[in-house]
Amino acid sequence: MIEIISGTNRPGAVSAMVAQWYQALLQQKGVESQILDLIELPEDFTVSALYDSSGTNKGFNALAERLRHASKMVYIVPEYNNSFPGVLKAFIDGMDYPSPFKGKKCALVGVSSGVQGGGMAMSHLTDVFNYLGMHVLAQKPRLAQIEKNMANGQLTNTLYKQLLEEQVEAFVRF
């Protein structure tokens, strides 16, 4: 089971939509997946699920458990202030033992309203995941100016579609 993480708790985030596109692409390859939307994080998780409280928040634990059972992970990473969302990193910081990342493989997709497409965000996240022992797929599509490249909830940019399909292709074999 591949877990697709929508990397923000922002209500109505484009990342959640990208996660659905990604799920459809995986489905076309016959690969099962489910979406973990960070909007499901408990409101007070930065206090109730981190540090000495690590492992004690049931709502948080349920999400962590899903990562633990994932065979592979896909992270949809919106660009916030030239890096990944703080909330995504706090989610990672809250992980208890055993690590849900060690020895696993993941793919990253960058999303931004601006022209960068989350390249730096994905570089930072690669530093984090590699440190935690998770391999990161080389292909990291950057979906820049995302709002201009979608309509009615669908991706309209042909190059972006192709990049995602190539990533899925490579990720299945990774």
Add this chain to the structure above:
Amino acid sequence: MIEIISGTNRPGAVSAMVAQWYQALLQQKGVESQILDLIELPEDFTVSALYDSSGTNKGFNALAERLRHASKMVYIVPEYNNSFPGVLKAFIDGMDYPSPFKGKKCALVGVSSGVQGGGMAMSHLTDVFNYLGMHVLAQKPRLAQIEKNMANGQLTNTLYKQLLEEQVEAFVRF
């Protein structure tokens, strides 16, 4: 007024102690400062102070206001999973307009239990702050294996003391 940010909401964090050392060093130079400890963040700030709720959380606004009034900032940055704490980034992500960072100058101090001293965390944070228009002092001391280099709440490592003093010296002139 220099604002010293203790970059985590972890109860009993070493970073809060480092912030106090830093304040003392600034005081020796006759420079006024105050400490902004991220433990003061509202428990639910990742929901109540971000995105569409940006600017509506009074507790969060009070902290943001202090950054806005700061002439310069010092960030004590504990290393979490080879980057900065997610909570610190979420705090930055919650900043409303006008930006408290643009055109300002800051200094970074890395802290870790392990051997790295937060070098990568400070590199990532430099990417964020530069993007937001805040200049970062070149000197970024890495206080690695911090627990082994302090006793009774005081820094015992002479090299670390010297690095912090040199940073303060450079920061005052920056």
Add this chain to the structure above:
Amino acid sequence: MIEIISGTNRPGAVSAMVAQWYQALLQQKGVESQILDLIELPEDFTVSALYDSSGTNKGFNALAERLRHASKMVYIVPEYNNSFPGVLKAFIDGMDYPSPFKGKKCALVGVSSGVQGGGMAMSHLTDVFNYLGMHVLAQKPRLAQIEKNMANGQLTNTLYKQLLEEQVEAFVRF
């Protein structure tokens, strides 16, 4: 005297042209500058000017000397393979003591044929220069798809012009 470094030894590089635009912008502010083009590097400098041969190559020394006498530096950084040119880094690696960077201030301009504009290249270079004790201006314009945004050797993109002018403005005060 501000030294503007064209960060590649590629013959006919766009970076050399950008260096000239930059010099003109500085001149408009009444600031004197000169251009150090890495095409002037001795052909065998990676052997004859590095390591044990450090300081023994006259051609290389002349360039290093210019950095040493610079009050500030501007680096025009073309994006090669998602980082700075290896030649630029080898030039930096060849610097002998005293360091021409320590305590100095610099500005970075990214240039690319592709859509990224050298953002990652400038991030990497910031890590290098901060380590060497040189402060980096927060503003780092990314001149992406440069060939499409110039004509007859002149910059035609109005936004890019504005970004460069704002950088010059900030750099003079930095």
Add this chain to the structure above:
Amino acid sequence: MIEIISGTNRPGAVSAMVAQWYQALLQQKGVESQILDLIELPEDFTVSALYDSSGTNKGFNALAERLRHASKMVYIVPEYNNSFPGVLKAFIDGMDYPSPFKGKKCALVGVSSGVQGGGMAMSHLTDVFNYLGMHVLAQKPRLAQIEKNMANGQLTNTLYKQLLEEQVEAFVRF
């Protein structure tokens, strides 16, 4: 055939020694490898093998050809000025088509005289290789203070030995 690249052209570099240790470790696993030492680079390669001269230097081509035939690669990366050596990057910049990296897998080993162990250098290199389509193994051992941890050309630090063995183990399965 695994190609082990000693990532500097410095005469007598420790990296060349580390490359030999690595080859011995691979041999113990029954894996064939050969060492590509960047000291073999033509002295003037930054002029004669890059840009318009790309593909025309026979000495350089022979090295590039070895990368092309490699099934996997191991990079021994000495830390120079908080990044990878410029010479290593210039070697990469000189690669002609077809790319020797695309779709391949590699492992990185950091080496430094100082306390950092090349962590930042390997992060930068990961950005480069991922961009070029080469997957990077998550485990990236940092051999800090290398001179203090070797004697008579042999590695004496038990932790370092273990980290290298674990990396080899993971790399063979990667």
